[in-house]
Amino acid sequence: MYSTDVVTDAVLRTKNLNVYYGSNLAVRDVNLDIPEKKAIAFIGPSGCGKSTVLRCFNRMNDLVKSAKIEGKVTFRGQDIYGNSVNPIGLRSRIGMVFQKPNPFPKSIYENIAFGARLNGYIGDMDQLVEESLRKAVLWDDVKGKLKESGLALSGGQQQRLCIARAIAVKPEVVLMDEPCAALDPISTIKIEELIHELKTQYTIVIVTHNMQQASRVSDLTAFYNAEPTPKGGKVGYLVEYDRTEVIFQNPAQESTRDYVSGRFGANYLIFREKVPKFPPDHCHIQYFLSSKRSKSLTQQGF
Numbered sequence: 001m002y003s004t005d006v007v008t009d010a011v012l013r014t015k016n017l018n019v020y021y022g023s024n025l026a027v028r029d030v031n032l033d034i035p036e037k038k039a040i041a042f043i044g045p046s047g048c049g050k051s052t053v054l055r056c057f058n059r060m061n062d063l064v065k066s067a068k069i070e071g072k073v074t075f076r077g078q079d080i081y082g083n084s085v086n087p088i089g090l091r092s093r094i095g096m097v098f099q100k101p102n103p104f105p106k107s108i109y110e111n112i113a114f115g116a117r118l119n120g121y122i123g124d125m126d127q128l129v130e131e132s133l134r135k136a137v138l139w140d141d142v143k144g145k146l147k148e149s150g151l152a153l154s155g156g157q158q159q160r161l162c163i164a165r166a167i168a169v170k171p172e173v174v175l176m177d178e179p180c181a182a183l184d185p186i187s188t189i190k191i192e193e194l195i196h197e198l199k200t201q202y203t204i205v206i207v208t209h210n211m212q213q214a215s216r217v218s219d220l221t222a223f224y225n226a227e228p229t230p231k232g233g234k235v236g237y238l239v240e241y242d243r244t245e246v247i248f249q250n251p252a253q254e255s256t257r258d259y260v261s262g263r264f265g266a267n268y269l270i271f272r273e274k275v276p277k278f279p280p281d282h283c284h285i286q287y288f289l290s291s292k293r294s295k296s297l298t299q300q301g302f
C-alpha cells in the first residue's frame with residue numbers, strides 16, 4: 001500500500017477523509033498520497049466513492065449542497081478546505097474534465113480564451129489558444145475553423161477541447177472523471193495517448209470503469225469497494241493503492257484480485273441506484289466563476 005512513507009513528493013494528500021451527502025456517509029477513511037507528474041487511476045464498482053473523492057481534490061463537492069467532508073485534504077501541504085482558500089483559484093491549479101464533454105456554446109477559440117481571460121491572462125491569446133490545442137492534440141483538426149462552435153465538433157474532439165480548456169489556465173493537476181465514458185473506441189485511444197503526454201507535465205487523477213484503460217494509462221491505481229452499513233446502505237472505502245502493475249498482477253487483497261480479474265463474487269456489492277447528475281447544470285463554468293455568477297450566465301444561455 002502506498003503511503004506517506006513511500007510517496008515523498010505528494011502533491012495532494014488526504015488524511016482520514018470521510019465524505020457525507022446529508023447524513024449518509026458515502027466514503028470513509030481515505031488516506032491517499034498523489035505523487036507529482038504521474039497518472040493515478042481510481043477503479044472499483046459503481047457507487048463506492050471514486051468520483052466523490054476526486055471532487056474533493058478541487059472542492060467541486062462544494063457545489064453539492066448536501067456534501068460535507070471530515071478529515072483533511074492538502075495540496076502542496078496546504079489545507080484546501082482552510083478559510084483562506086479561494087475555491088475558484090484552487091480550481092485553476094487543479095482543473096477538471098467530466099464524463100460528458102461540456103464545451104461552452106462558443107467558438108473553439110473562445111472555449112480556450114474565456115477561462116484564460118477570467119484568470120487574468122494578459123499574454124498573446126492566439127499563442128495560448130494554439131499552444132493549448134496543440135497540447136490536447138487537437139490543433140491539426142481545428143486550426144482552420146477556430147471561429148466555429150465548439151459544439152460542432154465530434155464527441156472525442158469536444159473532450160479534447162475540454163482538456164485544452166483545462167490546461168490553458170496552466171493547472172498543476174488535472175482531474176478526469178471517466179473522460180472516455182461517452183466516447184467511441186478510437187476517440188478513447190486518442191485520449192489515452194494524450195494522458196501519456198500530459199503526465200509528463202501535469203499530475204493526472206482519472207476515475208475509470210475500464211480496467212484496461214487503468215492499466216494502460218496509470219502509474220498507480222487505487223481500488224475502492226463498498227461495504228454494507230447496519231442501516232441497509234453502503235459506504236465506500238479505499239481497499240488498496242499501489243503501483244498499477246502490482247494492483248493488476250499481484251495485489252495484496254483478495255477483493256482487488258477478484259475485481260481486476262473480473263470475478264465479481266461475494267466481495268462485491270452491486271447497487272443499482274440513481275446517482276445525481278454532476279456537475280449540476282449551472283456549473284458549466286465552475287472553474288472560473290463563483291457558482292452564483294455561473295448560474296446567472298447559464299440562465300442567460302451561456
Ligand code: ADP
Nearest residue numbers: 021026045046047048049050051052064275276
Ligand atoms: P463512484 O464514482 O464510485 O461511482 P460516487 O462517488 O458517484 O461513486 O458515489 C458514492 C456514493 O455517494 C453513492 O452512494 C452515491 O449515490 C452518493 N452520491 C454521489 N453523488 C451524490 C450527490 N450529489 N448527492 C447525494 N448522494 C450522492
